[in-house]
Amino acid sequence: MNKPLLRHIKKLLIQYRWKYITGAFFLLLTDIFQLISPRLIGWGVDYLNKGSLTFKSLLLVFSSLLLLAILTAIFRFFWRIQILATARKLEAQIREKYFTHLQTLSLNFFNYKKTGELMALATNDLGAVREMFAFGVVMLLDTIFLGTLSIFFLLSISPKLTLYIAIPLPLITLTIAFFGKITHKRFKLVQDSFAKLTDKAEETIAGIRVVKAYVQEEAELKKFIEKAQDLLSKNIHLVKAWGFMFPTIELLANLSILLVFLLGGLEVIKGNISLGDFIAFNSYLGLLIWPMNALGWVVNNFQRGRASLERINEVLDEIPDIKDSPKSIKKETLEGYITFKNVYFKYPSSPKWILEDISIEIKPGKFLGITGPVGSGKTSLVSLIPRLFNIQKGEIFIDNIPIKDLSLHYLRKNIGFVPQDSFLFSDTIANNIRFGKPDLSDDEIYKLIKIVALEEDLKEFPNGIHTIVGERGVTLSGGQKQRVAIARALAINPPVLIFDDALSAVDAKTERQILENLLEIRKNKSLIVIAQRLSVIQDADEIIVLKEGKIIERGDHNKLMRLGGFYAELFEQQKIESELERREDERIL
Template sequence: MKPYSLQIFYVVILTLAGILLELLLPTLMASIVDIGIVNGDIPYIIKIGAWMILCALAAVGLTVGVSFFASKVAQGFGRDVRKTLFVHVENFSLQAFDKIGPASLITRSTNDVKQVQDVLNMILRMMTRAPLMLIGGIILAVSREPGLSVIFLGALPLLAILIFIISRKAIPLFVSLQKKTDKLNLLVRESLIGVRVVRAFNRVQAEKKRFNTANEDFRDTGIKVNKLMASLFPIMMIVMNFTSIAIVWLGAIRIDQGHMQVGNLMAFLQYAMMILMSLIMLSMGLIMIPRAQASVKRINEVLSMHQEIKDPDNPKVVKNGKGLVEFQNVSFRYEGAEKPVLQHISFRAEPGKTTAIIGSTGAGKSTLLKLIPRLYDVEDGNIRIDGIDVRDMTQKQIRDRIGYVPQKASLFSGTIAENLNYGKKDANEEEMKEALEIAQATDFVMKKDEGVHTFIEQAGANLSGGQKQRLSIARALIRKPNIYLFDDSFSALDYKTDAALRKALHAVTSDATIILVAQRVSTVVDADQIIVLNEGKIAGIGTHKELLANNAIYQEIVSSQHAEEAGA
């Protein structure tokens, strides 16, 4: 809020000025009745009436100013919090990201921030106005007619108790409502992302039932909250109306006894309404604040999560490094896991050579690759690039030297060119065409009317699995790094395209370090070094011929794949 201190100051000053003008109006009206009308003084009535009009117009102008600055502060605050959340989450390790989950992070960055933003706007416009009007109204009402002020001794405590009871009941419901919003978002996200699986397994009705259960649960909680809020205002109106009746009744008795003038009664009645309306405004704020508190707590849970992967205070710089990657007794486990995913991994991946990693599903192949760019940090041991521990380098320095192709091809909505620019910001069209040609993507890209400027739908929905994979490879190739990491990046390619791609790749990456994860033996057969992983441990290292001769696990993988091919 610090950047908006000046605007908040303007809100308070304008609110104060507007309230003073509004509090002046009943006094002016009382003067018109008690002096102008009683004495039949038309010029006096016109004069005071003109002042009333000017005060009312000025109060309207000041209220518009308050709304303008309050909206500016609230919208700016919302923008800043969303930006802070986004930047903070972008720096999370994958473990921290997985802990909260994408559905909840989306809700916290949008719905929760909106709740806080709306309440902030209301606080600036109403919660600053209500206390000032309440205090000013009480002072002027008591100073004008102390005898009638005893009515407030019954009305104000009654309203305060009512607000307290409803707020106490509302807070847990608002917290529950936000959690159920999370659950609803999660179900919608899962159903939309997995729509093909849902239909393929004929589970549409089951998903509808699952969604309806969560949706009705959300609805029921929302109804409970709205019932509480709906019950508040009728009760308040009853209290206000009975207060008005009491004031008029007692005031009429005092006028009849000659202790009070009609104008004074009218002014006192208006001050009473101002006091009670300010209490209603406060109650609205107190009802909305619990929901914002629940949202604030959820936002702070994200912001308070420490970045597990940090840059060192005094990072070391690699000068003229060629991309030598060394694993030295590396172990790693996911949070909450009973045993490590990787145990005592040691090997060297040298520049100009291809290191392939093969093994059964769940052996830890993809995890091993993710440790190199510090998407996760090792538990024991260390990973070195050109002799320097990756934890002694900045994340930017590490990742600028790596071309990473993930197991699941991730493309963003935009043109093919914009996706390739993720690899290199200033890449020109010639560089793009070269990368596409090596990745065996030229045939389908150039057949499109707009070539590299063809639009890709969200998550590459208008492309096949093989096309997405080849574009992901092209994106890594275009930056021409020292180290290439291919995480099962050829699985969606046919054997002919796979072979052509590896041949083209070998020609342009002869000086780089290539580490690739693969399931197919045909992909790793020409590698300079093959690492066989089994249950998170290295079961063998060597060339295809060496492992085929003396490694039982590798022999099983080769024979099983040959059997599958023969059967096919």
């Protein structure tokens, strides 16, 4: 079943209906004033032909034509303001709706939708939608008004000649219907190709340092050119359809002019119509040619807008996998008592369990360490706490409330999450830290800087905490980005802190300093830390070791060392490596 095209913007169109109605009224007045002029010129020619045209009547015709020209210009200005400006407002609100909806979608959506494609929808496609509701609406109304009124005036002069004009009209209609379907299909292919090109450009620019490091500029250029050539090819296919449609419509429309010139001239010779009427008839025919030609533009414009709106609708139709229940609990402050009971989890696209039968209890003020081989499910486990993904079996509680019953806003507001990828915005260090708490003062930021051991690094920055870090924090080292991200999490003072390998790029000395500071300030906070480097979590109240989604070992550091299993072997290995590095450093010094 086909869904209504305007389903997501119907309310916006209703909101702006009076703007469009007023604009249509001004456009109608413009066309009426425009259509009176040929009749006045025809009368003037007839009086001139009879030799009865006086200076007074000439001045009257001139003044009337001037007044009509001024009124036409004034009302043309008004309809442009009402319709074109409204289309811009409509575009802005659709873009806002689109961006707002994107932020509600679950992480899984962004795993298969590329950034470049989503950007293309918000720019190129939305531009086509705007044109549909701007000049598309104008041309449609103008075609209806000007076409209908022109035919009315033509009939008033000569019904017989008007009948001859109608001969090519069915052919024009068939031409427009045929090429309209082709245009819609080809324009959608163009937009898809443009999205792929945008995505390639965004990906290459974002990864330019990797491209340069591996000397792959030529290879990336070749891939970009392939995408650009594909876009060019599809655009040429689209232009060919346009290029054939418009000349065909113009040819058929010009047949009407030839018929009128031949048959109308005979009518003048026979004395059936006057010379002035013949001139007026040709003027009206000229005005009618525009709507006949504009039909092609209308179809082209609406097919492009329709194709783009369909693509935008596909995103707006997406339903978030994770959303609040109708009776979600809005609890402002949580204590941070976390419980996993026999939790099973797998990603929607995976047939295999990522986590199996996980049971954990984390009391406020306790420190849980998590380690295990790569791909063992560590990140997936902590991602379940702020409900970035839904579990399939079992239950997760916070303060004895199932997290599925908690409002997402309040749940996530009580969790400070530092993911593996320490993403920073292209802004100052200060604004990145106060991202979750905009009213944070500079003094409070400096306190956080001290906790994450960023004081010495700050001296190297030209403007201290007000230094712009560049896109994705590109001007900072990996360790500096991680520490800014940790400060950002601490800024909201949440009862639950989750660090997903957030100290991996920090040296051992700085790591120890940060951990000591964290252990001092965490008080009643639940602290969960994932780490490959076991020195980060050896002071944890409990450590769990994951392997292939299952807990294979658990206990504090001493207990796990006595077990002599995976944890003990990895700890001894890292201890030897650390000792060798220390000796190497001493030798160099």
